[in-house]
Amino acid sequence: MQWEGFSRQDDRLGIRNKVLVIYTVECSSFVAKEITRISDHMDVECVGFSGCTDNEYAVRLLISLIRHPNVGGVLAVGLGCEYVQAEWLADIAEKEGKQHAWMFIQTEGGTNKSIQKGVTLVSEMLDALKKTPRVPMTMSDLVIGAECGGSDYTSGLAGNVVVGRFYDSLVEMGGTAIFEEIVEAIGLIDLLTARAVNKRAREEIQYTYDKALEYCKSVRQYSVSPGNFAGGLSTIEEKSMGALIKSGTKPIEGVLKVAGKPNHPGLWLLDSTPDPHWMQFGITNPNDNEGLMDLISCGCHIVLLVTGRGNVVGSAVAPCVKITGNSHTYARMKGDMDFDAGRVLAGDCTLDQSAESLAQMIANVASGVLTKSESLGHKEYFIPYKYQEKQVTIPPKCTM
């Protein structure tokens, strides 16, 4: 499996060559979205942060998207009086060797003039990006992330199991796999720590799990609902394993924070639970797009969303492959679902065969084939106020 990727200054390779139009406050979002709409191009996408007061987590996330290997250019659109600085974002794109520009709507003379200028700038960027060097790319260059959303009983039987098999083979090919949703692993700490590649990884996993457990207690909610029980799940351990199985069986290299970068290939756990803060900042996984955005912030070229009931979302920056273990969902929502893992349950193929088909689909998407959500124009994103440390910070043991 080999294809041509887009060369980046930081030596990572992109599978897409996008222009990101970023708004820095809600008041500039309309202009940014209009620039994107009028540009009418598959590779022009809009993301942004709505808050007027800035937030380190949100800024870190925006910066990670600018640095993402799938992004070739950035246009930052500010109103002119907010905290998040459009110019500084554009400067980062410049330092990364990417197309870059920024504007203040107030300075440009308002909505219409800003839109006109933005469309022109984007068009120029697209022209320049046609000259981006292409180089050979393989599975070993890929960073893939996975999460579940809209799960049903088939997710833990087929959808997540197939992803787990694929993750194992991706790691064996020298690639990088990231899984998340530690709050969906309650009850499985022994299993997780047993898979740690070394002592530091084990400590990181234990800390991350303990924090997630404390979080669940503080919000008085485990990630399991009456609907889950009615659907056939009987314990939190069963629910958790149905989710965790998407991580496969390989050793866990360590824990990433949102916007963190894996420093070597292998399997990584992404912590998306808020870190302790006096304001009790943020909710973990308020919706599926936050989870996808978190994975993308760590450099995932492609994100996998396993959904039994059928979530239709896509994602900005990285293509989203929708995998369902429910063949009825696949048949009913074929325009949105990419991969039918339910064939395993129907007896049409084995788990290993299904994982192999998924690997081929991933390679095809990486080489340029559009996912269903990409084709439809689904480019959701979610960048909230939240608090998280940049690295796993394990409190020192008491030395009294």
Place this chain on the structure above:
Amino acid sequence: MEEQVAFQIDLQDNVATALVELNQGPVVLRGDSNQDVIHAVEHIPIGHKIALRDINCDEDIIKYGIVIGRATQNIAKGAWVHLHCISSVYDERSSHLDVVTGAPKDIKYE
């Protein structure tokens, strides 16, 4: 008549998951299984679990090759395995939920 099917994930499992609504009668097993067919002894809803062999009270329930809970009574091969006969090792509350709806029985809104 529609074929009755259940799916076993791991060879070590002592439960499988109903892929269709099961009634008394033969059930074809798919996935990793040493048995081709077992006999359902009662009605089992889609997505719920069927016992692959006799399971004694206090014995571990195995799915995905791991312990997902513990039997709270003797469970016959082919029987429905759910809240009424299995408890979480971890979360005591799931033992107080309604078998059909999963709704909590340990709380009253008043």
